Amino acid sequence: MQVHPMWDSYPELREDLSNVLELINKHIRVRDKNVNAIIKDRIFGGGKLLRPIYSILCSNIGPDKDKDRAIAVAAALETLHMATLIHDDVIDGASTRHGKQTLHTSEGSKFAIYAGDYLFSVCFTILSRHATSLAHLEFNSRSMEKVLSGELDQLNARFQPPTSVKGYLSRISGKTAQLFAVSCYSGAIESKATKKQARNAWNMGHYIGMAFQIMDDILDYQGQEQTVGKPIMADVKQGIYTLPLIYAMQSNPKQLQTLLQKNEDLSSNDMEMILATIKQEKGLEKSRKLAERYTNKALKEMKKLPEGTYKDYLYTITMKLLTRLF
C-alpha cells in the first residue's frame, strides 16, 4: 500500500509500514461496500505513520524479534490514532486533514462518529489477536483511557484563559506524548526487553511526543497551509491556547486577553495582531527552545538502548522529525 513519501529514502522501513497499512486494510470490513470504501479512502490518506514506525523500531530492543507481531502492534496503534483523529476532526470542525477533506465534512459528523468507533473496535481486534498477553492488552487499553481522558481535559480547558506552561505540558502529555510513549514501550515489551529498557523506551517516546507536539503547535502559527496540511492558526480559532500564545500571554497579558475574549468572532485582522504579539514577545522562540530541551532528553534516553541498526534509524528519524525536515 501507498506510504507517505517521507519514507522513500528508507526502503526497509517503507516496506514495514506498507505491511502495517495492509494489515489495517485487511481488518476493515464493514458490511456495506460503499461505507467500507469511504472509510478506507479517508484513513489511508497520507498520515506520516510515526507511531507505528517508533513501535516497530523499538521492537528491536529486546531479544525476541518477531516482525509479524511487531507489525500487528504497530497496526493497532495506528488504528487507534486514526480513530482519535476522526473524532478530533468532528470536534474541532476541521475541514481538511493531510490536504484531503475530512470524513465528517464529506459524510457528515454522524458517519464520522461511528466510523471512529468502528476503528476503536478494529484496534482491539488486532491487538487481541496478536498481543502476547492479557496483561499487555490491559496496559494498552489503560493507555488509551489516558489518551482519551486527556482529550476530555483539553475540551474542558477550552475558552478558559490559558493557565500556565505547566497546564499546557500536562495537557499535551496526556494527548500526544502518551501515545508516542505507548508506541515505543509496546514495541520494546513485545520483544521481551528488560523492564529498564522498556522504561527507557517509554521515556524516549514521551519526550519525542512532547517535542513533536510543541513543534506542531509552533507550525500552527508559522507554517504554510499546504505543508502543515491544515489551516493556519486553527487552534486559536478553536479556543485552544498552545505554548507560543501562553508564553506571549505571560509577558504581555493585557493586549492578548482583549483580543482573545472574542473567541470564535476573531477577525483575520485580530489574528494578525495575535501573531504579531506572539512574535514580538518571543513566544515562538521560547517554544522552540523548550522543544529542543525535550529532544535532547529523548536522545539521552535513546543512548541507553542496546546498539543496532534500528538505533541509527531511531536517531535519524527523530532528528529529522523534531527539526521538522519532514
Place this chain on the structure above:
Amino acid sequence: MQVHPMWDSYPELREDLSNVLELINKHIRVRDKNVNAIIKDRIFGGGKLLRPIYSILCSNIGPDKDKDRAIAVAAALETLHMATLIHDDVIDGASTRHGKQTLHTSEGSKFAIYAGDYLFSVCFTILSRHATSLAHLEFNSRSMEKVLSGELDQLNARFQPPTSVKGYLSRISGKTAQLFAVSCYSGAIESKATKKQARNAWNMGHYIGMAFQIMDDILDYQGQEQTVGKPIMADVKQGIYTLPLIYAMQSNPKQLQTLLQKNEDLSSNDMEMILATIKQEKGLEKSRKLAERYTNKALKEMKKLPEGTYKDYLYTITMKLLTRLF
C-alpha cells in the same frame, strides 16, 4: 449502587447488578474531578441493565461458576452499551434518555463524543483485566465491530425508502440482537460451557434481542413519553423507518410516501396521520406478532440449556421483558 427499580423483586439479581455498577464506577477515573462526576451522573442514570443480567445468568450454564469474573464481563458489556448509547444520542440528537437530559444536551456533543470514546477504552480495560483468554477478547472486539458496522449501515439507510422487512431485520440484528447474543454467549463461554450450550445461549440472546428491539420500536409509536423515557415517534422524525411503518408501507405505500418525503419538516399533524395509517394497516399488530415469534424461538433455545435456578430467572425476566411488563 442504585439499580433500576424493576429489579426490586429479585434481591439476588439486584445485588449482582449493583456490583456490576460498582465495578464500572471504580474504573471511571478521568483526571478532572468535575468531568468524572458528570460522566458518572449520566451513565448511572437508570438503565435497565438487561445485557449484564443476561450475561450473569448465562454464566451459570457451564461448570466453572466464578461470580467475580461473571460480574466483570457483565460490567464490560454494559460499559460498551453505555458508550454506544452516548454516541447514539449525539447522532440522533436525542434530548432525553431514561427521563434525564442526555450528555450531549447538557455538555455539548464534543464532550459526549470523547466521553463515549473513553467508555470504549474502559470496556476493554475491564475485559482485558478479567477475561480468561485472548481468544475470548478477540471474540468480544469482533462482536463490537459488528455492532458498530451495524450502526454505520443503519446510518447509511436513513432517509431512503424503507426497503423491506428483511432489510429491517438485518439492521436490528447487527444493532441490538448482536449485543444481546454476545452477552449470553460471553457468560456461557466464561463458565466453560460446551460449544453447543454456548451456541444455544448465543441464539437465545439473538432472538431475545430481536424481539426486544421490535417491541421497542412498537413502543416508539404507542408508548407514553414518560414510560418509554424518550419522545414518541422520535424514530420517524430521525428518518429511521422501523417495522410498524414498513408493514404499513407495504400495504399502503402511496399515502405514507407523500408524508415521509417531508423528512425533518414533518408537522405534528403529519405525524398523527402517519400513526393513524400505521394503525389502520395493522402495522403494530403485525409487528407484535413477529416479536412473539422471536420470543418463542428464544424460549425454545432456553429450554435446551441445563436446568438450574438461573433458568427460572431467565424465563421470568424474558417473559416480563418481551411482554413489556417492565
